[in-house]
Amino acid sequence: MSKLVNVAAGVIRAPDGRFLLGRRAPGTFYPGYWEFPGGKVEGGESPAMALARELHEELGIIVDECWPWLVREHHYEHARVRLHFFEVPRWHGEVNDHVHSELAWALAEESVCEPMLPANGPIFKALRLPRFIGITHAAEIGIEPQLKALEAAFASGLECVQIREPGMNEAALGRFAAEVSARAREHRAIVLINASPQLAQRLGVDGVQLNSRALMQCERRPNLEWVGASCHDREQLERAARLGVDFALLGPVRETTTHPAARGIGWQRFTELASGLPMPIVALGGLGVDDWLAARSAGAHGIAAIRGAWRSAGRYPR
Numbered sequence: 001m002s003k004l005v006n007v008a009a010g011v012i013r014a015p016d017g018r019f020l021l022g023r024r025a026p027g028t029f030y031p032g033y034w035e036f037p038g039g040k041v042e043g044g045e046s047p048a049m050a051l052a053r054e055l056h057e058e059l060g061i062i063v064d065e066c067w068p069w070l071v072r073e074h075h076y077e078h079a080r081v082r083l084h085f086f087e088v089p090r091w092h093g094e095v096n097d098h099v100h101s102e103l104a105w106a107l108a109e110e111s112v113c114e115p116m117l118p119a120n121g122p123i124f125k126a127l128r129l130p131r132f133i134g135i136t137h138a139a140e141i142g143i144e145p146q147l148k149a150l151e152a153a154f155a156s157g158l159e160c161v162q163i164r165e166p167g168m169n170e171a172a173l174g175r176f177a178a179e180v181s182a183r184a185r186e187h188r189a190i191v192l193i194n195a196s197p198q199l200a201q202r203l204g205v206d207g208v209q210l211n212s213r214a215l216m217q218c219e220r221r222p223n224l225e226w227v228g229a230s231c232h233d234r235e236q237l238e239r240a241a242r243l244g245v246d247f248a249l250l251g252p253v254r255e256t257t258t259h260p261a262a263r264g265i266g267w268q269r270f271t272e273l274a275s276g277l278p279m280p281i282v283a284l285g286g287l288g289v290d291d292w293l294a295a296r297s298a299g300a301h302g303i304a305a306i307r308g309a310w311r312s313a314g315r316y317p318r
């Protein structure tokens with residue numbers, strides 16, 4: 001069994017949303033490959049401490065704020081590496097690199113920095129996942145008001161919608177999904193449907209949000225661009241991770257009127273359940289845009305909401 005090496009790596013953001021990549025220098029392991037700046041966790045350090053030290057030693061910058069994000073394992077020839085990815089939205093100092101042969105500020109939609117280290121492939125997709133997912137409730141507020149709310153939300157920067165209309169028959173759902181997709185296309189927003197992959201395929205939307213029952217029945221990742229899974233406990237989250245879904249929703253963080261029987265798990269429990277997983281975890285349940293900072297500090301990639309999504313005009317986090 002090869003030894004396990006813990007590594008901390010940072011997604012260091014510039015104000016325009018680009019993040020920093022470094023090209024591994026000649027004479028190192030995998031020379032010429034691109035990586036997120038960081039390095040090995042040393043004895044007595046937490047991964048966050050190691051990240052701050054490495055970014056100071058390698059790049060000369062000081063981390064002002066960093067959030068835990070994903071943890072991915074990869075087997076290289078020389079070792080099994082556990083990569084603790086952090087997002088670094090605030091830092092200061094001049095970037096003055098000491099270790100890479102080249103640096104680049106990249107966008108998740110571009111793949112200009114090739115080749116990437118093999119463990120890093122899914123990271124770009126995770127970085128493309130929007131920070132806020134609006135969930136429809138047209139059955140409750142009416143189809144026209146929902147479409148109007150959706151138009152306003154897209155115009156204000158909402159980038160992902162989940163159609164969740166358990167009471168609608170398939171014909172009505174087909175018509176509603178077509179209306180939602182037409183509006184989403186104008187804004188290049190992602191459309192997911194709850195909860196059947198076959199339905200997502202038939203309706204031609206971008207992906208599916210598996211509910212926990214569909215998740216437990218799924219033998220392999222459905223063949224759709226985006227696959228999310230709704231989870232309530234660690235067992236479901238681990239199954240979602242094994243299935244290779246792109247993200248999971250975890251909640252309810254707070255009690256909600258839509259699910260009055262479910263008690264809120266709170267942010268502390270959210271962090272315990274969500275930590276150490278290889279895909280982004282999105283917090284759900286009684287939340288709105290005002291919870292963004294609390295969600296990020298708890299290790300959430302973003303927030304999903306039903307009611308909270310449609311009263312957020314102009315302030316969706318990115």
Ligand SMILES: Nc1nc2c([nH]c(=O)n2[C@H]2C[C@H](O)[C@@H](COP(=O)(O)OP(=O)(O)OP(=O)(O)O)O2)c(=O)[nH]1
Nearest residue numbers: 007008009035036037038039040074081117119120
């Ligand atoms: N920094 C970083 N390392 C990564 C990424 N992806 C990935 O697979 N790795 C792997 C490559 C290496 O096996 C390990 C990092 O080791 P390293 O040798 O660069 O660490 P270090 O800076 O502490 O170097 P050293 O002075 O101890 O030699 O993690 C990534 O995005 N960033």
